[in-house]
Amino acid sequence: MNNAEVVDALSNYQDAYYPNGIPDSVISLCELQGSTLDLKLSIGFPLGDKKEQFIESIKQSVLSLQAISSVSLTIDETVQPHLTQNNLPSLHRIKNIIAVASGKGGVGKSTVSVNLAIALGQLGARVGILDADIYGPSQSKMLNIAESTRPEFIDDKRFKPIEAYGIQSMSMGYMVTENTPMVWRGPMVSGALMQLLNQCTWNDLDYLIVDMPPGTGDIQLTLAQQVPVAGSVIVTTPQEIALLDAKKGIEMFAKTGIPVLGLVENMALHTCSKCGHQEAIFGEGGGQGLSERYQVPLLGSLPLSPKTREGMDTGMPPVAIDPDGELAETFREMARKVCALLSQRPINQKETTAQTIATDA
Ligand SMILES: Nc1ncnc2c1ncn2[C@@H]1O[C@H](COP(=O)(O)OP(=O)(O)O)[C@@H](O)[C@H]1O
Numbered sequence: 406m407n408n409a410e411v412v413d414a415l416s417n418y419q420d421a422y423y424p425n426g427i428p429d430s431v432i433s434l435c436e437l438q439g440s441t442l443d444l445k446l447s448i449g450f451p452l453g454d455k456k457e458q459f460i461e462s463i464k465q466s467v468l469s470l471q472a473i474s475s476v477s478l479t480i481d482e483t484v485q486p487h488l489t490q491n492n493l494p495s496l497h498r499i500k501n502i503i504a505v506a507s508g509k510g511g512v513g514k515s516t517v518s519v520n521l522a523i524a525l526g527q528l529g530a531r532v533g534i535l536d537a538d539i540y541g542p543s544q545s546k547m548l549n550i551a552e553s554t555r556p557e558f559i560d561d562k563r564f565k566p567i568e569a570y571g572i573q574s575m576s577m578g579y580m581v582t583e584n585t586p587m588v589w590r591g592p593m594v595s596g597a598l599m600q601l602l603n604q605c606t607w608n609d610l611d612y613l614i615v616d617m618p619p620g621t622g623d624i625q626l627t628l629a630q631q632v633p634v635a636g637s638v639i640v641t642t643p644q645e646i647a648l649l650d651a652k653k654g655i656e657m658f659a660k661t662g663i664p665v666l667g668l669v670e671n672m673a674l675h676t677c678s679k680c681g682h683q684e685a686i687f688g689e690g691g692g693q694g695l696s697e698r699y700q701v702p703l704l705g706s707l708p709l710s711p712k713t714r715e716g717m718d719t720g721m722p723p724v725a726i727d728p729d730g731e732l733a734e735t736f737r738e739m740a741r742k743v744c745a746l747l748s749q750r751p752i753n754q755k756e757t758t759a760q761t762i763a764t765d766a
C-alpha cells in the first residue's frame with residue numbers, strides 16, 4: 406500500500422460534511438511508514454462538539470484498509486477566505502460573508518440568521534451578524550440589546566460592533582431610534598448598508614452572516630455588486646407560494662454569481678405541545694423537492710414552534726438560551742454543513758489591504 410492509495414480511499418469516505426468524499430486539497434499530510442499512517446487534514450471549518458466523532462469516523466475508515474494498523478490524525482479547523490462573485494477581493498478582517506435570504510418576508514430569515522450565527526459561535530468560529538434590513542431592522546430586539554444602546558465610536562468614522570451571545574452585531578437599529586422615520590431613497594439605502602459593513606471595526610471574523618431584507622430591491626443589488634459574498638443560504642417555508650419566492654431567491658443568486666450553499670426549510674413540522682403529535686401544517690416535502698430541482702443541498706428543517714417565536718420576540722434566541730436542546734443541535738449541524746460546503750469552494754487569493762473599501766454614500 407502507498408500514500409496514493411490512502412488518498413484514494415479518503416476520496417471514497419462519505420459523511421454529512423463530505424458527501425462526495427474528502428478531496429485531495431484537504432489532505433495536508435499523508436505518510437505511511439510500515440503500517441502506521443500519519444495523517445493531517447486541513448478541513449477549514451469548525452466542528453465544535455462533533456470533532457471527536459469526526460476524528461473517530463475518519464480513523465475507522467482508514468483502519469479498515471488492511472495495510473494500516475495504526476493512525477495518528479490531526480485536524481486543522483482554521484477557516485480560509487473563499488472565492489466571491491466576480492472574484493471580488495475579500496474584506497480585511499472578514500474572511501467569509503454569507504448572505505441569508507429569501508424571496509418573501511416573514512419566513513424566518515432573521516430567526517435563522519441569528520440562531521445560525523450563535524450556533525457558529527458555539528462551534529468555535531468568530532462570527533458577526535449584519536442586519537441588512539435598513540428599513541425594518543430586527544436584530545436589536547432578537548439579540549436583546551437595549552433600545553438606547555449605541556455603538557462605541559473610535560473616531561468620527563469608525564465604530565465598534567455590539568457584542569451579544571458570543572457574536573458581533575451591527576444594525577441600523579443601533580443608529581436610529583424607533584421614532585426616527587425611515588425614509589430613505591435607493592442610493593441612501595445602499596450607502597447605509599456599505600457604511601454599516603465598512604465603518605464597523607469587525608474583530609477578525611471567520612464568518613459574517615448578512616440577514617437580508619425580503620425581495621430583490623436596492624439592498625440586494627448593492628450586495629450583489631459591491632459586497633464580496635462567499636455564499637448564500639435560502640430560507641423557505643413549505644407553503645407553495647413561499648417556495649415560488651424561494652425559487653426567485655435561488656435564481657437571483659445564480660444570476661449574480663453568488664453560490665447558494667443550501668436551503669433551510671423553516672416552520673416545517675408542528676409539534677403539538679399537548680400530545681406531541683407532529684403535523685406538517687404547510688405541506689410536506691417542499692424543501693426536499695426544491696433542493697432536488699435546483700440541485701441545492703437541504704441543510705435542515707426547523708419545526709414551527711411557539712418557543713422559537715417567544716424566544717425571538719423577547720430577545721432570547723433558543724440556541725443561546727438552551728444550548729443543549731434539540732433545536733440548538735439542529736442549528737449547529739446546519740452551521741457545520743454550511744461551513745463544510747463553503748470550505749470545499751476555491752480559496753480567495755485576493756484581499757483588500759485597506760481597513761475598508763470605498764463607500765458610495
Ligand atoms: N420556526 C419558527 N417557529 C415559530 N415562529 C417562528 C419560526 N421562525 C420564525 N418565527 C417567527 O416568525 C416571525 C417572522 O420571523 P422573521 O425571522 O422575522 O422573518 P423574516 O426575517 O424572514 O421576515 C417572527 O415573529 C418569528 O419569531
Ligand SMILES: [Mg+2]
Pocket residue numbers: 514515516538543616617618
Ligand atoms: Mg428579517
